[in-house]
Structure formats: structure tokens, C-alpha cells
Amino acid sequence: MKYIDEFRDSGLAQKLAAAIKNEAQGARPAAQPFRFMEFCGGHTHAIFRFGLPDLLPPEIKMIHGPGCPVCVLPMAKIDAAIQLAQRYPLTLCTYGDMMRVPGGQRLSLLKAKAAGADVRMVLSPHDAVMLAKDNPSREVVFFAIGFETTTPPTAVIVKQAQALGLKNFSVFCNHVLTPPALKWLLEASAEGADGVPPSDGFVGPSHVSAIIGTRPYEIAATAYGKPVVITGFEPLDVLQAILMLVRQVKAGRAVVENEYARAVTAEGNVKAQALMAEVFDLRDTFEWRGLGWIPHSALKLKDAYGAFDAEKRFALEPSTAKENPACQCPAILRGAKSPEECKLFGTVCTPENPIGACMVSSEGGCAACYSYGRRKDE
Amino acid sequence: MTQRFERSLDIKNGRVDMTHGSGGRAMAQLIDQLFAKAFDNPALAEGNDQARLAIPAAGRLAFSTDSYVISPLFFAGGDIGSLAVHGTVNDVALSGAKPLWLSAGFILEEGFPLADLERIVTSMAKAAQECGVQIVTGDTKVVEKGKADGVFINTAGVGLIAEGVDLSVHNIRAGDAIIVSGTLGDHGVAVMAQREGLVFDEPVLSDSAALNGLIDNMIKSGVAIHALRDPTRGGLATSLNEMARAAGVGMRLNEAAIPVRASVRGVCEILGLDPLYIANEGKLIAFCPVAQAQTLLTAMKGHEHGREAAIIGEVVEDDHAFVEMTTTLGGQRMVDWLAGEQLPRIC
Ligand code: SF4
Numbered sequence: 001m002k003y004i005d006e007f008r009d010s011g012l013a014q015k016l017a018a019a020i021k022n023e024a025q026g027a028r029p030a031a032q033p034f035r036f037m038e039f040c041g042g043h044t045h046a047i048f049r050f051g052l053p054d055l056l057p058p059e060i061k062m063i064h065g066p067g068c069p070v071c072v073l074p075m076a077k078i079d080a081a082i083q084l085a086q087r088y089p090l091t092l093c094t095y096g097d098m099m100r101v102p103g104g105q106r107l108s109l110l111k112a113k114a115a116g117a118d119v120r121m122v123l124s125p126h127d128a129v130m131l132a133k134d135n136p137s138r139e140v141v142f143f144a145i146g147f148e149t150t151t152p153p154t155a156v157i158v159k160q161a162q163a164l165g166l167k168n169f170s171v172f173c174n175h176v177l178t179p180p181a182l183k184w185l186l187e188a189s190a191e192g193a194d195g196v197p198p199s200d201g202f203v204g205p206s207h208v209s210a211i212i213g214t215r216p217y218e219i220a221a222t223a224y225g226k227p228v229v230i231t232g233f234e235p236l237d238v239l240q241a242i243l244m245l246v247r248q249v250k251a252g253r254a255v256v257e258n259e260y261a262r263a264v265t266a267e268g269n270v271k272a273q274a275l276m277a278e279v280f281d282l283r284d285t286f287e288w289r290g291l292g293w294i295p296h297s298a299l300k301l302k303d304a305y306g307a308f309d310a311e312k313r314f315a316l317e318p319s320t321a322k323e324n325p326a327c328q329c330p331a332i333l334r335g336a337k338s339p340e341e342c343k344l345f346g347t348v349c350t351p352e353n354p355i356g357a358c359m360v361s362s363e364g365g366c367a368a369c370y371s372y373g374r375r376k377d378e
Numbered sequence: 379m380t381q382r383f384e385r386s387l388d389i390k391n392g393r394v395d396m397t398h399g400s401g402g403r404a405m406a407q408l409i410d411q412l413f414a415k416a417f418d419n420p421a422l423a424e425g426n427d428q429a430r431l432a433i434p435a436a437g438r439l440a441f442s443t444d445s446y447v448i449s450p451l452f453f454a455g456g457d458i459g460s461l462a463v464h465g466t467v468n469d470v471a472l473s474g475a476k477p478l479w480l481s482a483g484f485i486l487e488e489g490f491p492l493a494d495l496e497r498i499v500t501s502m503a504k505a506a507q508e509c510g511v512q513i514v515t516g517d518t519k520v521v522e523k524g525k526a527d528g529v530f531i532n533t534a535g536v537g538l539i540a541e542g543v544d545l546s547v548h549n550i551r552a553g554d555a556i557i558v559s560g561t562l563g564d565h566g567v568a569v570m571a572q573r574e575g576l577v578f579d580e581p582v583l584s585d586s587a588a589l590n591g592l593i594d595n596m597i598k599s600g601v602a603i604h605a606l607r608d609p610t611r612g613g614l615a616t617s618l619n620e621m622a623r624a625a626g627v628g629m630r631l632n633e634a635a636i637p638v639r640a641s642v643r644g645v646c647e648i649l650g651l652d653p654l655y656i657a658n659e660g661k662l663i664a665f666c667p668v669a670q671a672q673t674l675l676t677a678m679k680g681h682e683h684g685r686e687a688a689i690i691g692e693v694v695e696d697d698h699a700f701v702e703m704t705t706t707l708g709g710q711r712m713v714d715w716l717a718g719e720q721l722p723r724i725c
Pocket of ligand 1 (some may be wrong): 346354355
């Protein structure tokens with residue numbers, strides 16, 4: 001099939017795998033494999049779904065990063081959304097995966113819905129605005145989450161709500177930005193802080209980069225000497241990116257390379273960026289699950305759109321919820337641990353009964369590892 | 379049987395109202411002028427509260443029921459009516475039985491257009507006729523507006539299993555070939571596309587179909603078929619996991635051999651879904667000894683609903699009852715149970 005099959009050709013995959021092996025073998029002592037972090041959950045998912053670890057030589061170790069928008073949202077934000085839905089007579093709309101993420105007291109939006117709160121899953125934020133338009137007497141709140149990919153659509157609906165003159169619609173904005181998180185990882189990895197392992201380079205996000213371009217990643221190469229290869233979610237893309245990373249490391253180079261030129265440019269989608277700039281302001285700081293508080297890493301609605309800001313319209317009490325201390329999501333999101341290192345993995349914590357967010361989203365490291373990665377000989 | 383009614387049903391402009399479920403004249407009118415007319419057969423025409431049926435031969439009865447709640451009610455390639463017939467006919471036929479009779483129970487929402495109801499009922503009657511079953515008894519209830527989603531249909535089906543036919547998941551054993559009757563995910567993607575208003579160059583049609591004809595061909599091939607299953611909700615992956623667990627075996631699939639339409643794969647890519655988990659309504663999975671798999675495959679390909687049949691893997695010994703797959707790239711992965719609903723990706 002056009003555009004898909006060509007990125008899943010098994011002959012090409014074998015060739016790429018052989019080339020990676022060729023480059024990597026003997027380049028490092030056995031105990032020091034090349035360690036590359038795939039920042040984005042889409043890549044983690046692809047690696048497990050296509051069984052790529054079987055194709056990679058032992059000299060390559062992939063570390064799963066924080067790039068799953070569902071996983072990085074801290075429990076307090078889930079609790080805030082649950083509070084909104086339970087305390088006010090409103091309809092809370094959100095993306096499907098968010099419904100299952102456990103908040104404090106093991107409550108989730110799905111459970112709140114079963115207990116009577118009006119929570120609805122939408123496939124697109126547009127559905128939320130339409131719901132508000134069709135039900136003028138009902139308050140509708142869109143629980144917005146995600147990286148730069150899902151941010152422009154949220155900007156669009158805010159403007160739409162304004163154009164429609166809606167008085168009953170608002171957005172609970174939790175959009176976060178990838179470059180500050182990457183910078184956090186680079187710093188932590190340079191200092192070996194918080195157990196973050198040093199990595200030799202990064203597989204860079206594809207869809208996010210289609211919006212923001214490749215420039216924001218240059219700091220990794222220039223200031224921290226780490227190569228970044230932006231690449232797509234197809235398995236051949238990922239293999240190609242790994243090969244490019246090995247080559248850069250071996251050659252002592254560190255630049256941002258773009259394997260995903262079919263969708264990503266240096267500038268990105270300028271229109272989408274302008275739209276985001278028009279509707280959103282940077283927050284001073286924002287909490288990421290696993291990474292903690294990162295300055296200038298998230299967005300809020302501009303004052304001009306304050307009428308559509310759920311945080312301004314509804315009073316929310318801060319959550320005092322504590323993460324399950326046994327859950328290793330924070331360490332997994334930092335790349336400090338792998339899912340199997342969590343005691344709850346696959347026993348107490350499964351996709352049917354997730355303890356942490358990493359087991360909920362299909363892009364979470366634990367879910368990908370559990371759903372695709374278990375072996376009968378293990 | 380003719381009855382005098384003051385007015386005939388206004389199918390074109392009328393709507394279901396509470397009186398249609400009240401047991402009074404309006405309900406009799408609806409049943410006579412719509413259901414009985416469309417489903418016409420001797421058992422129904424007797425007008426009793428039950429159908430009295432002569433069992434045509436010796437053997438065992440197969441009996442199954444299912445409820446159909448689907449949005450949208452009409453989709454590319456089918457509607458809730460034909461689906462309610464095909465689904466139950468298939469559940470009966472997968473035991474190797476010849477499906478004979480169906481019941482149909484309707485839960486109607488007040489305000490539902492009679493014209494749409496007629497379309498659904500006509501489609502049910504046509505589907506029943508095509509697969510050689512009779513709808514011999516039924517029931518109608520009306521609920522207040524807002525308490526249902528237009529129409530819910532429950533069908534139950536009865537069929538006759540001939541002597542000597544024994545298809546059951548417990549017959550599956552290591553060394554069996556796993557065969558699917560055609561491309562996967564067509565129904566789920568067709569419904570999703572309609573619901574989300576997605577438009578494609580090449581529209582994806584639901585595969586909703588009755589499989590009793592195909593199953594008949596398969597049984598006649600003389601192959602020792604061990605078990606059949608239709609991968610409806612949860613798709614191929616869920617069905618295989620259920621069967622692996624019930625039979626206490628493992629399964630190994632070959633991704634490259636699994637037939638999926640290019641358009642379905644495209645939609646799945648865009649939405650971040652996996653076709654292995656998407657619903658089918660006119661497909662089956664068959665298990666038989668590997669040595670006889672080619673014979674069975676040939677028999678299946680000889681029927682219109684089996685043209686694209688393919689051998690997709692093998693049953694192996696495994697106490698974990700894992701379903702594993704060699705990916706198109708040559709790596710290994712689990713094909714796990716679906717957890718909750720399959721949801722489009724966010725990023
Ligand atoms: S397995 Fe579950 S509990 Fe453990 S880190 Fe992953 S999500 Fe948290």
C-alpha cells in the first residue's frame with residue numbers, strides 16, 4: 001500500500017538491521033552499548049508493535065522517554081478534572097485515554113462517569129464545541145491535553161467558540177511543550193541526576209516536529225553535544241534513525257538530522273505556530289509526571305480568551321493525592337527504569353487495572369511493553 | 379388474517395409513539411402492518427404467542443442470542459436489521475448447525491420515524507430470506523424519548539446440528555492451522571468512518587454477511603474442522619485470545635499472511651488503531667489439522683464469502699496460552715487481549 005508498505009518492507013528492514021549491526025559491532029566495549037532515547041511514545045509503541053528489539057544487535061539499547069501526553073500529566077491534574085466533573089453541573093469532554101487514567105483514591109474519569117458525572121469521550125475537540133453550541137443551557141468543558149500536535153486544534157476551537165459567541169464553553173488547558181522537557185532530560189542526563197541514564201542521542205518526535213520544525217532541537221546538539229534524528233512512526237523510519245544516530249556518534253558528530261523530511265521542515269508549520277501564539281501564553285511553570293516542575297513548559301489561555309478558560313470560571317481546590325509509591329511511572333518517564341523493573345508490572349498493574357498512567361495509554365512504556373513485549377519463555 | 383383498523387400506519391411520515399408498545403390497537407397495527415407483513419411465514423401467521431415448530435430431523439439443536447445496539451443504524455454495506463439477522467445466524471452456524479428459525483425483539487425509542495423502522499424491518503426480512511431462515515416470533519417495546527438510541531434489536535436463533543458434526547473450541551490442538559475467511563476490520567472501519575464523517579476515495583463497506591453457506595461448503599469438504607469462531611467485537615486478536623485460553627494452547631501468527639484491505643489499513647494508520655482488534659461481521663476463523671488446511675482453504679475460496687481466505691498461523695503448545703506474532707519485519711510480538719476499548723491515538 002502506498003505510503004505504508006514502503007515503510008514496512010521486511011527486506012529493507014533486514015538490510016537496515018544488518019547495517020546497524022555492522023556499524024555498532026566492536027565500536028564499544030560490550031558493557032557500554034549505544035544508548036538512544038526515543039522521546040516520543042509513538043516510537044515506543046512502534047518499537048514494540050513491530051518487534052524491533054529482535055532486529056537490533058545487543059550493542060544498541062533503546063531507552064523509553066517521556067513522550068506520551070497522557071502519561072506526563074500529573075495526578076493532580078486528573079483529580080482537578082474529576083473535581084470539575086463531579087462538583088459542577090457541567091459536561092466534561094476529553095480524549096478517550098484520559099478517561100481511564102487513575103487519579104487519587106483510584107478514581108478515574110471513567111469511574112466518575114459511572115457514578116453519575118457527565119463525562120464524554122470525544123475524538124476531536126470540535127465535538128466539544130458543537131456539544132456546547134447544541135446545548136446552550138449546559139456548561140461544557142474540554143479537558144485539553146497533549147503536546148504541540150494537539151494544541152493547534154484546541155486553539156481553533158477556542159476561536160470558534162468566540163466566533164459563535166458561546167457563553168457555556170471553556171477549556172481546561174493542560175497543553176505542554178516538548179523542547180523544555182528535552183532540555184530537562186539533557187541536563188539530568190549530563191549530570192546523571194535522578195537516575196537518568198546518560199544517553200548517546202535522541203530519536204526525535206515526528207508529529208510534534210511537523211508543527212514546530214527541527215530548530216527547537218538544535219540546542220541538544222549545540223549545547224549538549226547530543227545528536228537528534230527526527231523520524232516518523234513507521235518501523236523503517238525508526239531503524240533508519242537508529243542507524244543515523246550510530247553513525248553520528250561514531251563520527252563524533254552531533255547535529256539535528258531530519259529523517260522525516262516527507263513531513264517535517266526546519267521551520268515547521270508556521271500557520272499553526274501563529275495560531276498557538278495568538279491564543280496561548282506560556283505558563284511560568286508546570287508539573288510533569290516524572291520530571292517535576294519545569295519552567296515555561298506549558299500553555300494557558302491568553303487573557304483575551306479568559307472567558308473560555310475553565311480555570312478562571314470554576315474554583316478548583318488543589319489535590320492532595322499521592323502517587324502509589326510502588327508505581328515506577330516517574331522513573332520510567334525519565335528513562336531511569338524499564339517497565340519490567342516495576343514490581344507491580346503485569347501482576348497488580350495491567351491494562352485492565354492500571355495503577356499508573358504508563359499502563360493506560362497505548363503509547364505508555366508499560367502498556368507497550370505489556371501488550372506487545374511479553375514472551376512465553378520469560 | 380385481515381383486521382379492521384381505523385387508519386393504516388402512516389409509514390412515510392409517522393413516528394413511533396408510546397401507544398405502539400402499549401398492547402392496544404396501535405401496537406397490533408404496527409405488528410400486523412409492518413413486522414408480520416415483512417417476515418411472513420406459516421409459524422408467524424398462526425398468530426400465537428409462541429411459534430410451534432416441527433424439528434425436521436434427528437440431531438442436536440444449536441441455540442444462540444445476541445442484542446444489537448449500533449450507531450449509526452444505517453452504514454455503508456448494511457444496517458442494524460441485516461446485522462441482527464447475520465450475527466445470530468452466524469453464531470448458530472459456527473457450531474456447524476443449519477440455522478432454521480429466529481426470534482426478533484425490538485426496543486423502540488418514542489419518536490423514531492416509522493419510515494426508518496420499515497427500512498430496518500425490510501432489510502431484516504431480506505437478510506433472513508437470503509440465508510434461508512424464518513423469523514417466527516417477536517416482541518416490541520417502546521421506551522420514552524431519550525431512554526434508547528432509536529432502535530435496539532435482540533435476535534435469538536435455533537439451528538439443527540447434523541449427527542456426527544462436532545465443532546468446539548475444546549477440539550483445538552497444537553498442530554492446527556489457523557485460517558481466516560477474508561479481510562479483517564472492514565465492518566468496524568465502515569461504521570467508524572460513517573460515525574466520524576470520514577470520507578475516502580475508496581469507501582470501506584461493512585462485511586456484514588451470513589456465513590452459513592460458506593460453512594456448509596467447508597463441512598462438505600470432508601476436512602476434520604476442529605472449531606469455528608466469528609471475530610466480531612474485539613476483532614481477530616480478542617477471538618484468538620479467548621480461544622487460546624479456552625483450549626489451553628498457544629498460537630503463532632504470521633503478520634504478513636493476515637489479509638487486511640489497503641483502505642482499512644490506511645484508516646487504521648491515520649487513527650492509530652490496529653486492524654487485528656477491529657470488529658468483523660462476516661468473517662470466520664477456522665481451525666483444522668495443518669495437513670488438511672489447503673483442502674479447507676480451497677473449499678472456502680470456492681464460496682463468495684471465502685474468496686480471500688488465508689492461512690495465518692498455527693496452534694502451538696503453550697501453558698501461558700499466549701498469542702504471538704512474527705511481524706512483517708521479522709520481529710516477534712505478543713498479540714494481547716484488548717484492554718477496554720480501542721481508542722484513536724492522541725498524538
Ligand atoms: S507497571 Fe504500572 S505501577 Fe508499574 S510503573 Fe508501570 S504503570 Fe506504574
